[in-house]
Amino acid sequence: MLPVSEVEAIILNLVKPFNPEIDSENLPLSQALNRILAEDIKSELDFPHWDNSAMDGYALNYDDITDVQDLQNFKLAIASEDIPAGKAIAQSLKQGECVRIFTGGMLPKGADTVIMQEDTERIENLLKLKIKPTQGEYVRRQGEFIKAGTTLLKAGTKIGATEIGALASARCQEIKVYRQPKVALISTGQELVSLENSEALQSGQIIDSNVYALSALVQQVGAIAIPYGTVQDDQEILEKIMEQAIHNADIVISSGGVSVGDYDYIDEILEKMGADIHVRSVAIKPGKPLTVASFTSIHIVNRSEDRILYFGVPGNPVSAMMSFWRFIRGAIAKLNGANEIYWHPQFIQAITTEDLHAQGRRETYLWGKLNYIKGIPTFQPTHNYSSGNLISAIGTNAIAILRVNQTYVPAGDEALIMLI
Incomplete structure (x- = not known):
């Protein structure tokens, strides 16, 4: 198992940001919300225009x-x-x-x-x-806010409401933004049934929630989700689906099939397809089984990108989401040309309202809700940390982190919190 920080560094080192000349498009300002600016924009005017x-x-x-x-x-x-x-x-x-x-x-x-x-x-x-x-x-005073000819926004800026307002004031009707990354999603598992076929749910089967949750996470970070549906544990079929996904997306995420079970085929198929596997497991709980692989243009025909990334995340729904929050969203941000501040999670200190426990062998992530009580950030943990219990994650907006060898944070003390 590799440490969390090392895995994050490996992933970010693998990501080559989009080329602003090739991987960009011009959009009307009204359609640019949450997109990433692909070039610097200079103001044509003084702000204010006059005293x-x-x-x-x-x-x-x-x-x-x-x-x-x-x-x-x-x-x-x-x-x-x-x-x-x-x-x-x-x-x-x-x-x-x-x-x-x-x-x-x-x-x-x-x-x-x-x-x-x-x-x-x-x-x-x-x-x-x-x-x-x-x-x-x-x-x-005229030009007190910004002088004409000065950079108003730098490439890599995420366009929000204030940026749109400023650009409109600067008479920018159209701006150049990076294209949205395409992220293919594959759910694997003999026990999975698609939502569309859920009326035929049999004993021992569960609905494939990962494709919906991961699609939502992908869209939240400004990428395009391409679901490839639910694939049974059939090595030949799975290989064909993986090949299609790799050829049609910038990043591929599959859930399930990355542990050590008899039906966990992902790593084996990736090796057969010529992928370079960089990570097989990470010292995190939940989310230990994590495959990070890459395909170079040598292995992919008719692709201009130098490298396609593949993430194999656990099948348990909370584990899959945790892998995304901790590792994948930063990779998407860097690929999409965003400023470096978006590559890494945001951490704060907050008072925990209840005791936090961990075994200490792996970096432990405990989900819950962050509130501000009299201006003080306060973390309320959930009461069930089963990685298969997606219900316990409803309303989650923050994760408490206990480092390796840290087994206890008492109620009323500060804990390290990752914002999501």
């Missing part, structure tokens, strides 16, 4: 009030024309004059400071200041 007000108030020239000591008897003349957002006035402020301005309004020439209306008193066409503002207060 503008950050408050409803009055724009003035600070020089007019620099030497004022007695605010009680000092007043500024108010220009006749207000400045709402979206309107510019051609004339400059005269000496001793201010102008009513609203949030987002463009500062007129000669103005460099805004005093908010709550700090003023208007007396007909004169303005009395209750306080003396600082120079430049409540003014958003």
